[in-house]
Amino acid sequence: MKSQIQQLLTDALDRLRAEGLPVPVATLPTIERTRDPTHGDFATNLALVLAKAAGSKPRQLAERLVAALPASTLMDRVEIAGPGFVNFFLAPAAYRAVIPEVLTAGQGYGRSNLGQGRRVQVEFVSANPTGPLHVGHGRGAAYGAVVADLLAAVGYAVHREYYVNDAGRQMDILATSVWLRYLELCGEDIPFPSNGYKGDYVWDIAATLHREHGDAYRAESPEVFAGLPADLDPETGTGDKEAHIDGLIAAAKRLLGDNRYRYVFELGLNTILDDIRDDLSQFGVVYDEWYSERSLTEKGAVNRAIERLREAGQLYERDGALWFRSSAFGDEKDRVVVRENGQTTYFASDIAYHMDKLERGFERVIDIWGADHHGYIPRVKAALQALGDDPSRLDVLLVQFAILYRGGEKVQMSTRSGEFVTLRELRKEVGRDAARFFYVMRRCEQHLDFDLDLAKSQSADNPVYYVQYAHARVASVLRQAADKGLAIDPTAGMTNLERLVEDHEIGLLKTLARYPELVEAAALNEEPHLLTHYLRELANDFHTYYNAHQFLVPDEGLRDARIKLILAARQVLSNGLGLLGVSAPESM
């Protein structure tokens, strides 16, 4: 509808230009939906924008513009208002046309081919497999999933990916933590390291190891701790927790040998990864690919990335380490890619990973990170630029923290003690639908206050229930109609739609017509919250209509028209909820 009006305006401009008005050729008329209904349905500020170039007063120009507009059945009337706005009032028939449009398109209503199949990768969550996902990861999961689905809905070929950090020191700490717990289960006396992973899940993995392999992985405690630097003593502040845990990792590798160490490591990794996969899939979040960090090293991508940087002359040695000159590309300082001990850094893997992403041919790559990683953006972009790639192909979207509230109080979380609220616990408490909806209700760069009590409440205060209830209500009306033996045939001719004349009906029609534009905006700006707000509005339009008018009236023609309208509403509610990963219940 918007584009049709745009075409009318373009035609008008062409005509004015032919009359000799100096209008820049590149001018593309901008059309906006009005905020105020007294300004019509759509408006353009074209006359204001062109006034200077045309050497004419805005209002005079607006009048010439209106006079030049081709006749159209879409339009009820066109008015000039304020300093020179041109307001378009659509004919009611133009709005009613949305009903057949929705009902024929069905689930496809709101989908488009803007992206024309261009390939986009969305990488999200990518939490280290050192423990279960917590509520912070949940927001990234919900946000990423909806962004991906929105892009797919507007015609992009979306590849959803989880980057698995299955290499590196954190994973060694996990493997060692599992082993130490296992030794405790074997009856060894183990002072657990302050820097180890203390969660219950570590015990669970250790118990599996003990159950399946008995004492086969056992070592004696004194042997394990022999010659280690002291752990941090929280009382006195003496000791070094980093040196202590590194010593323990070395002891584990030495005492277990390569094969047995690898086994414990893999057991920990796979157990947790399976848990994360399961958790996400129950959350309705699925991936096309789980991409292993280790595989980057194994196939030589990390070395290749380093070589490419070296060839580009962007590496140098200092203090025994190999540095990337990222400060030459906008980063605040240079970064190490190979440590003094010869090991490549996490950053080196990440350079290789992003190089690999672009090599895989994605036109656009979207990373969704927790906001605490924002300082990381310049160095990754710097690396891409140094490699000769185009850094603008990478967009990093930062998701701020989610803070849980229960009974008006902030829920305390601390990863240090292993006491955190997991995504699984959250889902169990408020349910998948409420969690998915609440997580994307705010712009991603806005801190999210997640009210657990509200998410659980079954009332109008709760936006999820409010929207779902609208859907269930339509279904309920249709059941009533069936019980009364009234025919419902959505594919029957749209002969009675002109009976829809009430304000509530026109309002609902207008909201339904807006949906495709809304999906487009939400997708292109990566803003799922627009969709949650829209659905609330749509539900409100429906509930208001429901309260003001009876649908199942004796007048057959009117009844038929109203049922078609609410069928269309149900379809759009269902489509929108579907994009959010929230169910659309038939009854509540």
Next chain:
RNA sequence: GCGCCCGUAGCUCAGUCGGAUAGAGCAACGGCCUUCUAAGCCGUGGGUCGCAGGUUCGAGUCCUGCCGGGCGUGCCA
């Protein structure tokens, strides 16, 4: 110190490429159930858009400075 994000009604937040009289929900107050689910609807009150400049036909929106809050600033991942 430097960098990124945020600051709009009592609370939580929308606000389209800069557009017309700044919106919604909650909370508060007052109404509506012999009628398709009251998990709903209607109404009332509530604002120095953090502050000060600038850009222009027009600024909550763009620019600069300041104030306040969050996060970051590893040869960790």
